[in-house]
Amino acid sequence: MMLADTAGAVPAFQLEAWAGVRLIAVERALERWITTETSQGAGHAAPAALVEAMRYAVLDGGKRLRPLLVMAAHEAVAVDAGAGSEAALRAACAVELIHAYSLVHDDMPCMDNDVLRRGKPTVHVRFGEADALLAGDALQALAFELLTPQDDSVECLTQARLCGLLARAAGSSGMAGGQAIDLASVGHRLNESELREMHQLKTGALLQGSVLMGAYCGKAAADVLGALEAYGAAIGLAFQVVDDILDVTADSTTLGKTAGKDADNDKPTYVSLMGLERSKAYAQELLAQAQQALSRSGLANTRALAALADMVVNRAN
Amino acid sequence: MMLADTAGAVPAFQLEAWAGVRLIAVERALERWITTETSQGAGHAAPAALVEAMRYAVLDGGKRLRPLLVMAAHEAVAVDAGAGSEAALRAACAVELIHAYSLVHDDMPCMDNDVLRRGKPTVHVRFGEADALLAGDALQALAFELLTPQDDSVECLTQARLCGLLARAAGSSGMAGGQAIDLASVGHRLNESELREMHQLKTGALLQGSVLMGAYCGKAAADVLGALEAYGAAIGLAFQVVDDILDVTADSTTLGKTAGKDADNDKPTYVSLMGLERSKAYAQELLAQAQQALSRSGLANTRALAALADMVVNRAN
Numbered sequence: 295m296m297l298a299d300t301a302g303a304v305p306a307f308q309l310e311a312w313a314g315v316r317l318i319a320v321e322r323a324l325e326r327w328i329t330t331e332t333s334q335g336a337g338h339a340a341p342a343a344l345v346e347a348m349r350y351a352v353l354d355g356g357k358r359l360r361p362l363l364v365m366a367a368h369e370a371v372a373v374d375a376g377a378g379s380e381a382a383l384r385a386a387c388a389v390e391l392i393h394a395y396s397l398v399h400d401d402m403p404c405m406d407n408d409v410l411r412r413g414k415p416t417v418h419v420r421f422g423e424a425d426a427l428l429a430g431d432a433l434q435a436l437a438f439e440l441l442t443p444q445d446d447s448v449e450c451l452t453q454a455r456l457c458g459l460l461a462r463a464a465g466s467s468g469m470a471g472g473q474a475i476d477l478a479s480v481g482h483r484l485n486e487s488e489l490r491e492m493h494q495l496k497t498g499a500l501l502q503g504s505v506l507m508g509a510y511c512g513k514a515a516a517d518v519l520g521a522l523e524a525y526g527a528a529i530g531l532a533f534q535v536v537d538d539i540l541d542v543t544a545d546s547t548t549l550g551k552t553a554g555k556d557a558d559n560d561k562p563t564y565v566s567l568m569g570l571e572r573s574k575a576y577a578q579e580l581l582a583q584a585q586q587a588l589s590r591s592g593l594a595n596t597r598a599l600a601a602l603a604d605m606v607v608n609r610a611n
Numbered sequence: 612m613m614l615a616d617t618a619g620a621v622p623a624f625q626l627e628a629w630a631g632v633r634l635i636a637v638e639r640a641l642e643r644w645i646t647t648e649t650s651q652g653a654g655h656a657a658p659a660a661l662v663e664a665m666r667y668a669v670l671d672g673g674k675r676l677r678p679l680l681v682m683a684a685h686e687a688v689a690v691d692a693g694a695g696s697e698a699a700l701r702a703a704c705a706v707e708l709i710h711a712y713s714l715v716h717d718d719m720p721c722m723d724n725d726v727l728r729r730g731k732p733t734v735h736v737r738f739g740e741a742d743a744l745l746a747g748d749a750l751q752a753l754a755f756e757l758l759t760p761q762d763d764s765v766e767c768l769t770q771a772r773l774c775g776l777l778a779r780a781a782g783s784s785g786m787a788g789g790q791a792i793d794l795a796s797v798g799h800r801l802n803e804s805e806l807r808e809m810h811q812l813k814t815g816a817l818l819q820g821s822v823l824m825g826a827y828c829g830k831a832a833a834d835v836l837g838a839l840e841a842y843g844a845a846i847g848l849a850f851q852v853v854d855d856i857l858d859v860t861a862d863s864t865t866l867g868k869t870a871g872k873d874a875d876n877d878k879p880t881y882v883s884l885m886g887l888e889r890s891k892a893y894a895q896e897l898l899a900q901a902q903q904a905l906s907r908s909g910l911a912n913t914r915a916l917a918a919l920a921d922m923v924v925n926r927a928n
Contacts (some may be wrong), residue, residue, distance in 0.1 A: 330784075338812055340783035344791035348783065399748060402721075404740035423721035427744070428791050431716060434751050435782030442775030453771035458759030465752030466657035466665065467647075474661035474745050495655055 309601035316365045316386075317358055323387050324352055327440055340432075347421040347429035348436070352394045355412035359533075359606070360393050360504040361386035366598035367508030367522060370591075378511035381448045385456055385507040388437040392464050392500060395433035398426050400473065434464070455510055463503030472496025476561070484562040490531065497537075498530025505529075505599075521591035522599075525584050529603050532580035536607055538563035539573050544611060581607040626918040630679055633703075637678045640704050641669055644757055657749075664738040664746035665753070669711040672729035676850075676923070677710050677821040678703035683915035684825030684839060687908075695828035698765040702773055702824040705754040709781050709817060712750035715743050717790065751781070773824055780820030789813025793878070801879040807848065814854075815847025822846075822916075838908035839916075842901050846920050849897035853924055855880035856890050861928060898924040 328349050330340045368382035401408040401416040402423060409419050418426035441448075441456045448456075462468055472495030479492060505526035509519055542565050564573040584603040588596040645666050647657045685699035718725040718733040719740060726736050735743035758765075758773045765773075779785055789812030796809060822843035826836055859882050881890045901920040905913040 338784050338788070338808065338816070340788045341791045341795070343795060344783055344788055396748075399744055402744065404719075404744060424794050425791065427716055427719065427721060428787050428794070430748070431712075431751065431781075432783040432787035432791075434748065435778050435785075435787060438755050438774055438778035439782055442771055442778060444775060450768040450771040453774070454759055454767040457755055457770070457774040458761060461752050461755035461759060464748075465756055466661055466749040467655050468752070470745050470749035470752060471655070471657045471661055474658045474742065474749075477741050477745070478658070478660060491655065499655070 307597040307601055309598070309605060312598055312601070313358075313362055316362060319383060320358060320361045320365075320386050320390070321353070323383055324390065327387060328352055328391075328436065343421075344425065344428060344432060347417055347425045348433055350414075350420060351398045351417050351429055351433065352391060355414065356390070356394070357609075358390060359602070360389040360500060362602055363501060363504040363526075363529075363599075364389060364508035364511075366602055367505045367514075368512045369508075370593045370596050370599055371509045371512030371514040371518060371522075373512075378452065378513065380443075381452050381456065382508055382511040384440045384443065384448060385460075385504075385511055388440045388456070388460055389463075389500060389504045389507065391433045391437040391440070392460065392469070395430040395437075396464075396469055396473070396500075398430040398433070402426055405473075405477070437464075452511065456507055459503050459507050459510065463499045468495055468499035468503070469497075472499065479562055481560050482562065484567070486567060489562055489564065489567055493531060493534040494527070497534045498527060501530040501533060502526030518591050518593060521587050521593075525587035525591070525599065525603070528580045528584035528587060529606050532577050532584065532603070533606050535564045535573055535577045535580065536609065538565045539570065539577065540609075540611065541565070542570065577607050624914040624918055626915070626922060629915055629918070630675075633679060633682045634675055636700060637675060637682075637703050637707070638670070640700055641707065644704060645669060645708075645753065660738075661742065661745060661749060664734055664742045665750055667731075667737060668715045668734050668746055668750065669708060672731065673707070673711070674926075675707060676919070677706040677817060679919055680818060680821040680843075680846075680916075681706060681825035681828075683919055684822045684831075685829045686825075687839075687910045687913050687916055688826045688829030688831040688835060690829075695769065695830065698769050698773065699825055699828040701757045701760070701765060702777075702821075702828055705757045705773070705777055706780075706817060706821045706824065708750045708754040708757070709777065709786070712747040712754075713781075713786055713790070713817075715747040715750070719743055722790075722794070754781075769828065772827055776820050776824050776827065780816045785812055785816035785820070786814075789816065796879055798877050799879065801884070803884060806879055806881065806884060810848060810851040811844070814851045815844060818847040818850060819843030835908050835910060838904050838910075842904035842908070842916065842920070845897045845901035845904060846923050849894050849901065849920070850923050852881045852890055852894045852897065853926065855882045856887065856894065857926075857928065858882070859887065894924050 328345065330342055330345045364382055364386040368378060372378055397411060398417045400406050401411055402418050409416055417429060421429070437460060438457055441460065442453050464470065472492055475492040476496055484492065502523065503526075505522050506519065509522045514522065541563065564576065568576065581603055585600060588600055645662065647659055647662045681699055681703040685695060689695055714728060715734045717723050718728055719735050726733055734746060738746070754777060755774055758777065759770050781787065789809055792809040793813055801809070819840065820843075822839050823836065826839045831839065858880065881893065885893065898920055902917060905917055
């Protein structure tokens with residue numbers, strides 16, 4: 295009923311059908327853009343082995359939550375459905391590349407040392423550590439390459455703003471910063487505000503950035519951006535709370551990655567801090583906050599954003 | 612005399628004095644921009660430990676060749692000396708951040724496993740592998756953050772183009788691609804064209820990118836860009852040929868890094884391929900090509916670019 299409340303007159307929004315269509319476009323674009331061919335005639339070809347590792351890291355796996363947030367925010371905001379859609383597709387792929395590179399580096403032996411990801415051997419297990427390191431580095435660069443097509447398919451102002459939003463979401467005061475705090479926190483006891491700060495950077499920044507990038511492609515007004523920023527903050531945090539819950543309650547097959555890892559590694563989590571039941575209640579509270587922010591945005595077409603928030607909180611993996 | 616030939620009427624150009632002034636600006640800007648404070652009021656602070664590793668990797672060391680190339684190209688092209696200088700300063704810092712991150716990752720145990728860099732312990736030796744990995748990742752993101760100031764100090768078209776040039780220079784068909792080829796080539800025999808291709812990506816792309824980014828800040832015309840592209844290609848290759856020469860002829864103290872590493876690691880180099888004397892002659896030939904490209908550019912003020920080319924080829928470390 296949360297969903298119907300926010301979405302208004304159409305309670306039977308089919309997220310799977312909506313997402314299916316968008317994901318076909320995203321998968322095709324990723325398939326096309328992660329390639330040895332350069333976008334320019336004069337350029338050099340990328341080495342095939344590196345590109346193979348990059349493709350392995352990105353293609354054929356993952357929920358694509360971040361690209362879907364970009365698309366949903368763009369559609370919620372864009373008055374003219376077609377306007378900015380090339381930009382939104384590029385932004386959708388760019389945030390997924392940043393996410394994928396962070397997983398590749400995060401899985402490496404010097405970080406989480408994980409061997410299983412999305413049900414497959416991790417990149418360093420399959421290609422070796424050096425190629426995993428370089429594939430991650432190259433994926434980050436490719437994200438910014440996608441945002442800056444040298445034809446006029448995306449206007450310059452949009453290119454510049456999208457690069458700025460992505461760089462800030464990915465960097466030291468965003469995702470990479472959050473990973474550094476996470477790393478330093480192993481074996482330490484964090485209080486709730488420290489834990490929240492860590493996750494706002496580690497996971498929240500890129501999820502929120504995805505929403506804002508999508509909204510930016512649709513040229514959202516300042517007050518709408520403010521509401522969507524709050525939506526992004528709520529689902530960003532909710533995502534991590536639910537991750538912590540699933541690490542305890544789900545098995546490795548369902549997760550597609552090693553379950554129980556955080557507890558084994560003595561990492562602070564919401565479950566270890568507030569217990570399983572309070573964590574579940576907190577996730578629902580964050581979902582309500584996200585839906586309220588959507589109401590506040592005044593946008594008519596927020597059904598996909600609402601359904602994605604619901605999926606983030608009520609997912610099984 | 613090569614220098615006087617190209618530079619025209621003023622044979623006594625003082626590179627050190629010229630560079631000294633520019634480097635003060637670059638060092639101050641790097642000092643100011645690699646910080647825990649975010650560029651935006653609303654943002655989160657970056658964790659101090661991560662920023663410490665980032666600063667260690669960048670500040671107080673290095674020849675700053677890439678920033679100097681940005682500045683020299685900008686000054687050669689800019690009709691109005693002040694125009695685009697904020698962009699050029701940001702571009703100068705951005706290319707140095709990309710260079711610094713590549714060194715941090717390159718030094719890691721899974722890559723070159725080097726313990727000494729610029730006369731100091733490498734980042735992973737000092738801060739641990741995980742923080743080195745993250746510091747490198749965050750430096751790459753920060754480069755794009757610097758190129759996209761959210762005030763109007765750099766026009767959007769310039770922001771977009773600089774991000775595009777840097778992403779392409781850094782990525783799979785640039786620096787990261789070259790490192791992947793380098794890695795795969797250990798113990799293999801490359802011919803001269805394969806070796807050149809590797810170095811054009813690994814070192815050449817970012818050096819050439821620095822020249823083009825500087826020229827772009829000064830709004831260079833297409834034919835000028837073409838000439839500067841050729842200049843950048845020549846010094847990019849020359850840099851690596853000289854690196855290979857120095858790896859054999861210099862000692863670790865002079866180099867500030869471990870000498871003789873490439874031979875020990877059975878890496879293909881120009882010296883191993885063509886011998887020391889022919890390598891030295893090739894470096895001089897590339898210097899002549901660079902100077903010819905400058906003549907061809909028709910630009911009046913190429914003395915700094917000419918002197919930098921000379922320095923690349925005739926340096927002692």
